[in-house]
Amino acid sequence: xxxxxxxxxxxxxxxxPGVYIMRNKDDKVIYVGKAKKLKNRVSQYFxxxxxxxxxxxxxVSKIYHFDVIVAASEFEALVLECSLIKRYMPKxxxxxxxxxxxxxxxxxxxxxxxxITMVSRISDDSADxxxxxxSRGITQALMEAIRITLGLPNCNREFPRDIxxxxxCLHYHMxxxxxxxxxxxxxxxxxxxxxxxxxxLQGNYKSAAGxxxxxxxxxxxxxxxxxxxxxxxxxxxxxxxxxxQLVTAGSIADTDVIxxxxxxxxxxxxxxxxxxxxxxxxxxxxxxxxxxxxxxVSSLLKQFYLSRGFAPKRVLLPFEIEDRELISQLAExxxxxxxxxxxxxxGDNVQLVELANKNALEEARRVTDKEEKLTGILxxxxxxxxxxPPKRIESFDISNISGTDIVASMVVFEDGKPRKSGxxxxxxxxxxxxxxxxxxHQVLQRRFSHYVSQDKGFEKFPDLLLIDGGITHAxxxxxxxxxxxxxxPVFGMVKDNRHRTRALVTPEGQEISIDTNQSIFSFIxxxxxxxxxxxxxxxRQLRSKRLRYSALDGIAGIGPKxxxxxxxxxxxxxxxxxASLSELERILPKDAALAVYQHFHVKGEEEGT
Numbered sequence: 001x002x003x004x005x006x007x008x009x010x011x012x013x014x015x016x017p018g019v020y021i022m023r024n025k026d027d028k029v030i031y032v033g034k035a036k037k038l039k040n041r042v043s044q045y046f047x048x049x050x051x052x053x054x055x056x057x058x059x060v061s062k063i064y065h066f067d068v069i070v071a072a073s074e075f076e077a078l079v080l081e082c083s084l085i086k087r088y089m090p091k092x093x094x095x096x097x098x099x100x101x102x103x104x105x106x107x108x109x110x111x112x113x114x115x116i117t118m119v120s121r122i123s124d125d126s127a128d129x130x131x132x133x134x135s136r137g138i139t140q141a142l143m144e145a146i147r148i149t150l151g152l153p154n155c156n157r158e159f160p161r162d163i164x165x166x167x168x169c170l171h172y173h174m175x176x177x178x179x180x181x182x183x184x185x186x187x188x189x190x191x192x193x194x195x196x197x198x199x200x201l202q203g204n205y206k207s208a209a210g211x212x213x214x215x216x217x218x219x220x221x222x223x224x225x226x227x228x229x230x231x232x233x234x235x236x237x238x239x240x241x242x243x244x245q246l247v248t249a250g251s252i253a254d255t256d257v258i259x260x261x262x263x264x265x266x267x268x269x270x271x272x273x274x275x276x277x278x279x280x281x282x283x284x285x286x287x288x289x290x291x292x293x294x295x296x297v298s299s300l301l302k303q304f305y306l307s308r309g310f311a312p313k314r315v316l317l318p319f320e321i322e323d324r325e326l327i328s329q330l331a332e333x334x335x336x337x338x339x340x341x342x343x344x345x346x347g348d349n350v351q352l353v354e355l356a357n358k359n360a361l362e363e364a365r366r367v368t369d370k371e372e373k374l375t376g377i378l379x380x381x382x383x384x385x386x387x388x389p390p391k392r393i394e395s396f397d398i399s400n401i402s403g404t405d406i407v408a409s410m411v412v413f414e415d416g417k418p419r420k421s422g423x424x425x426x427x428x429x430x431x432x433x434x435x436x437x438x439x440x441h442q443v444l445q446r447r448f449s450h451y452v453s454q455d456k457g458f459e460k461f462p463d464l465l466l467i468d469g470g471i472t473h474a475x476x477x478x479x480x481x482x483x484x485x486x487x488x489p490v491f492g493m494v495k496d497n498r499h500r501t502r503a504l505v506t507p508e509g510q511e512i513s514i515d516t517n518q519s520i521f522s523f524i525x526x527x528x529x530x531x532x533x534x535x536x537x538x539x540r541q542l543r544s545k546r547l548r549y550s551a552l553d554g555i556a557g558i559g560p561k562x563x564x565x566x567x568x569x570x571x572x573x574x575x576x577x578x579a580s581l582s583e584l585e586r587i588l589p590k591d592a593a594l595a596v597y598q599h600f601h602v603k604g605e606e607e608g609t
Contacts, residue, residue, distance in 0.1 A: 001065050007046035009066070013039040017077045018070040019084060022092075025064040029088040034081040034323075038068050053291045059092040078326045082302055094287050094296050096303045103139040104131035107198060112187065113159040113180075114194050116143055116152070116201075121309075130201040132310055137281065146200050150193045150234065151178035156571075160187065165578055209235060257316045259356025260297055262289060263368040269300045270360035272352070273312075282359060286367045294321045301341075302327060311339045318353050319343060374416030377523050384512055384520065385504070387489050390463035391415060395493075395527050396447075396477075397468035398428075398439045399535035408443035409535035412462075413527055423534060424457065440473050444480035452484050465490040466504070466524070468531060474507040493528050501528045552576075555599045557592030566596070576600070 001009070015037045022031040035041030045052075045060050052060065071077035085093055106119045108127035118139050122129045133139040147154055154171050164183045171177040180190055199208040216231035259270035270284040290296035298321040305311040311331055317324070324341045331339040344350045375389075382389035393413040398406065412422035426443045444465075450458035465488060467473045474492035481487060491504040494511065501524050502515045514520045552563045552573075569587050570576045576584075577600035584593035 003046065006063060006066070007043065010043040010046055011039065013042055013068060014070060015039050016070050017072075017074040018068050019077050019080045021067045021069070021084065021088075022059070022063050022090075023065055023067070024062045027064075029084075029090050030062055031059055031090045031092040032081060032084045032088060034074075034077045036074055038070065042066070042068070053289060055092065055288055056291050074323070075326050075329060078302075078323060078330055082306060082330070085299075085303070086307070094290060094299050096285055096300060096307070103133050103136050104129045105133070105139060105143060105201060106130075107194070107201065109191075109194065109198065113190055116146065116197060118143060128198070128201075146197050148176050149200070150197055151176065152193060152197065153177050153180050155181070157181050159190070161583070162575070165575055254312050255314045255316065255352075256312050257352045257356040258297065258301065258318055259353065259358070259360035260293060260318045261357055261359075261361025261364045262293070263361075263364045265289065265371065266364045266368045267293065267296065268360040268364035268367075269297060270356050270363060271304065272356045272359065274352070284360060284363045286363055294319060297321055298323055298327065302330070305331060305339070306334055309335065311335055311337070313338070314340045314342065316349055316353055316356075317341055317343045318357055371415075373519075377519050378416050380517070381520055381523070384514070384517075385464070385489060385491065388463070390489075392460060392462045393464045393466060393527065394447075394462040395466040395468070395531040396440065396443060397528075397531040397535040398436050398443070399532075406439055407535060408439060409531055410443070410447060411527070411531045411534050416523070418530060422457070422460070425534070436469065437472055437476050440467065440469065441476040441480055444477045445483065448480060448484050448486060451486075461486075462488060464488070466527060466531075467492050468528060470494055471505055471507065471509050474505060478507045493524065495528075501525055552596075555592075556595045557589070558596060562588060562592065 017036055018034075018038045020033050020035060020038060020042050021029055022033075024030050033041065045056075045063075049057055049060060069080060071080060085095075089095060103118050103120060104122060106117050106127050106129055108114050108125070110126050118136070119129075131139065133142065144154075146152070153159075154177060155169055157165075159180060163181055166181065168179045168181060169177070172179045172181075178189075178193075179185060196208045196211065199205075199211075212231055212235045216228050216235060219225075219228040219231060254276065255274040257272040257274065259268075259272065261268050261270070265288075266286055267289050268284055268286045270282060272282050273280040285300060287296070297318070301315075301317075301321070305315075320343050321327075324343075328339055328341045331337075342349075344353055378389040378391075391414060395411050395413070396408060398408050406428040408426040408428060410424040410426070412419040414422070424447070426446060428439050428442055430442075447458065451461060465477055467477050467490065470492045474490050477490045481490070490507055491512075492507075493501040494503045494505050496502040496515070500515075501521075503511045503513045504524070505511045514524055552558055552566065558566075565587060566576055567573075570579060576596065579597075581593060581597045584596055587593070588596065
């Protein structure tokens with residue numbers, strides 16, 4: 001539809017509450033909004049466009065057609081809007097980056113060796129759940145405090161399978177773990193500690209401390225002074241934990257205070273969590289400047305609480321929002337509790353909102369300053385390379401050892417920041433020796449072949465290519481581009497004797513020194529290091545996988561599926577080699593288990609002779 005047709009359609013809408021859904025030419029939903037009167041709200045997009053923000057003007061330019069759903073009431077429209085935003089996650093709606101629920105701690109005492117884990121939802125199982133807690137940081141700190149206090153494990157070892165399968169880890173030597181991976185520690189002792197952990201999670205410090213004190217006195221009476229001293233230390237730790245009142249501080253806030261702040265470029269929505277008048281934690285979301293700050297806060301408020309499935313009794317707002325009462329009603333319906341949304345006018349609550357606003361402004365300033373610095377760096381880089389400031393930079397590197405497992409990495413920086421969703425890894429084909437030039441040509445050829453075909457993940461075209469290497473590497477990139485009749489600036493990253501990029505070089509051999517400008521030197525260095533890290537990580541993964549599987553080659557009855565199952569169950573070759581015959585027989589048929597056992601044990605005996 002043309003702009004005039006969209007405007008005409010908007011003016012024909014009813015003066016009824018409802019939801020409008022904006023779509024682009026590919027029929028993808030790009031914006032969802034709610035209106036008291038659909039005609040008035042939707043027609044605004046196609047009338048005074050000069051008053052819109054740059055983001056809204058861009059969004060309007062992308063609208064190809066729109067749909068509306070008329071609702072019976074404004075409340076019904078609000079419910080529908082929340083549902084559609086969650087379903088479509090539209091590009092031009094203000095969205096929370098993290099919609100995880102409030103965290104809980106899970107403990108299943110029916111397991112032989114129970115563990116405390118952090119989860120976002122309560123499941124219908126036999127486990128106990130504690131919380132919810134104010135933030136993942138607070139929950140992690142609480143879990144860590146209990147673990148250290150009681151000397152519980154913090155490793156990935158599975159008990160009883162991994163008992164006596166290796167030496168104790170660093171946590172044991174730092175006296176943060178009692179060494180449950182050793183056969184000297186019993187399952188009964190482990191369960192006793194977990195019962196104490198359960199009491200601490202319930203806030204029952206006195207009971208936990210009383211049990212430990214009783215054990216300490218019994219050990220002293222039996223003249224087992226070493227055990228008594230250990231129990232004394234544990235008792236002191238529990239009492240110290242009690243004084244910190246971590247469980248109380250970690251519990252859900254009874255009051256949240258919403259703050260809003262903005263600079264000339266960014267806005268921030270901040271939430272301060274309070275319990276009993278004490279500040280527990282802060283969460284925030286930074287986003288581009290909205291056309292309407294009240295509408296932005298309203299949108300984020302709904303997402304913040306409804307996605308988490310929980311809200312405090314009271315939420316203080318920085319200013320009035322149009323649908324405050326409707327959101328409170330929706331929260332009560334969906335969260336099964338009354339939530340009061342209030343704009344304070346006087347007293348201590350006003351000061352709390354001012355504090356939240358100050359925090360929001362500081363976060364908005366911090367991000368604005370960082371982005372302004374990046375903009376300056378990109379502008380300067382563009383001048384040095386005689387081009388416009390590059391918005392999208394792609395960098396490539398090759399990794400191999402003696403020509404084996406040759407891989408390449410492509411990392412993407414957009415607006416000066418790494419765009420990890422755009423990173424790509426390539427396993428190079430048909431190359432049997434170490435030829436970095438042929439490898440670079442192949443990876444660039446494959447990358448731009450995908451671009452020409454507009455394959456998913458390769459649709460965007462970079463403004464600048466950075467190639468790890470010198471003139472010849474850069475020329476390989478140019479050749480690959482020419483095969484598809486494409487052109488763009490290409491530069492090799494030339495390193496100094498400390499493996500840092502000291503200059504950029506054109507395919508014609510012109511060097512542009514960057515080591516005299518610290519900001520550009522650091523920026524290009526970060527790109528080079530990230531590209532190298534991504535390449536070498538992939539190479540190590542492939543090499544490790546190949547070596548792990550090859551070590552099991554030649555064992556009778558062990559094919560690819562059984563290799564995979566062995567490594568899945570035992571995690572490493574060392575653990576497979578140390579496994580007993582009975583442990584192997586739980587996974588493999590007896591003849592195959594015996595073949596694996598003999599392979600490692602006979603080999604070990606031969607090496608020892």
